[in-house]
Amino acid sequence: MRKSDSQCKYLDFGAGYNPIPGYLTCDITTNPKLDYQFCEHNNKIIQKNGKICPQNYFNVIKCRNVFHHIENIIPILLELKRIIRYDGYIEIVEPNSKYFIHNVFLDYFWYRWFRRSNLWFAHEYRNYMPILKKFFRSVEKWHFQYDEIFVLYK
Secondary structure (H helix, E strand, O other): OOOOOOOEEEEEEEOOOOOOOOEEEEEOOOOOOHHHHHEOOOOOOEEEEOEOOOOOOOEEEEOHHHHHHHOOOOOHHHHHHEEEEEEEEEEEEEEEOHHHHHHHHHHHHHHHOOOOOOOOOOOOOOOOHHHHHHHOOOOEEEEEEEEEEEEOOO
């Protein structure tokens, strides 16, 4: 599915301070190094120049350990669906149910002690499949030792 980099646009949603090399970056935080920011007052992804990200723009969007930090994921799912190309896909990586509590501990330790952040945390495991199936025509799920990976097709 990967085309040449000159033809494809890749977005790391939830990039924070650890972006995927070669990807454009976006987050719900206000890190000035990001290419885009999710704007909560209008639920849109905006560019640094203030313009709203175009519809059907990205070929691939990756979200690594993001959704358990977002209390209401529906506005973000709607926006990701709007900006992904019809032939593109979204990959969501989240801690699986067995690893979730361990991950919450690590998140609290990292974000409260080192980053001094007031980032929101889910306190219990969320099953994302019912929500994702409402918004995307096809959802695939893989289960690994520590993670669950969801791949969404518009």
